[in-house]
Amino acid sequence: MEPLAHRITIDRNSPVPLYFQFAQQLQDLIEAGELPPGTRLNNEIAMADQFGLSRPTMRQAMQHLVNKGLLARKRGVGTQVVTNRIRRQLEFTSLHEDLERDGRRPRTQVLSVETVPAEGEIAAGLRLAEGTPVLALERLRFADDQPIALLHNFLPEGLIELTLEELAEAGLYQLMRQSGVGLSSAEQTIGARRATVAEAGLLGEVRGATLLTMTRIAYDGSGRPVEYGSHVYRASRYAFEMTVSAH
Structure with a gap:
């Protein structure tokens, strides 16, 4: 060299x-x-x-x-x-799909699947009354055997049926499409904050490390919200990219 x-x-x-x-x-x-x-x-x-x-x-x-x-x-x-960061275009795809496309060997550890009452921003985002049951998913996503993101997703109860095996093997949007849910559009917000002790432990970061955040509300073809996502990503390994055009 x-x-x-x-x-x-x-x-x-x-x-x-x-x-x-x-x-x-x-x-x-x-x-x-x-x-x-x-x-x-x-x-x-x-x-x-x-x-x-x-x-x-x-x-x-x-x-x-x-x-x-x-x-x-x-x-x-x-x-x-250090290992090159994963750069993700802001498209209507799941992280699992993006990692597969880039050959980054995605793997998912399902941490919990449970029915919980919708509260606060989740209820508002899904246009549900507070206390309405929703399906809550918590997953740890890996790329090339390195933890990259902690994913929390909330779906209206009864929207689709999911098994732990399916969640571990495929992306959520892929499973939703296979179940007949037509995903049409989404609103998302990107930010950053410090990792909690629990998040740092799961993601292999030091306490207080910077994490990228993304919240997303996905809609079907009729404009009904069908998913509320709240995710954190390792800033040391991950970046969002977007294309801006002049009109």
């Missing part, structure tokens, strides 16, 4: 901050696969000397990539390139 010094160039006459020049070029190498997951980098002091940058500048560059989920610092190991 060609030395890193031959593939990153710092332009001191550029108005672009030095830390960002270095970080952006290193990110390009990672995303192009030239620095595969598991690649160890020299310590920040050595790299600062190698590229003629101050140590605070190099530290800022490396932290920038740690925050983006491209590098990880591990005690006793140093700084390593």
Whole structure:
């Protein structure tokens, strides 16, 4: 592999901050696969000397990539390139379908399936009176044997019948379509928050790690809400993408 010094160039006459020049070029190498997951980098002091940058500048560059989920610092190991994040287009598909399409070997652990009374946002989203029974699903989704998302879904009672085996083997939307539920549109909101202790434990993250959040209300062809979803994703392994067009 060609030395890193031959593939990153710092332009001191550029108005672009030095830390960002270095970080952006290193990110390009990672995303192009030239620095595969598991690649160890020299310590920040050595790299600062190698590229003629101050140590605070190099530290800022490396932290920038740690925050983006491209590098990880591990005690006793140093700084390593981490597994590329799964990037998901905002489409009307399930996570299971997206992972299958990308060849990421989805696997599902069903944590619970129970009937509960609809409350608050769930009742409002499904247009049900509070206390109306709904089917509540909790699942842990894996990609390439790594936990990636914790999924909570709520369906109107009696909409479809599901078995634990079916939920473990297929995506929820696939099962809904097979049961004759025509999915037509959805409203969704993307956000971020800190992981709870329980979420961090299930997802293999440290307490307080940043999680991406998505809430989604799916509708059938008649405009009836047929699913309320509330999911959290590992920000270090996952990203949402969207295409914006001008009119």
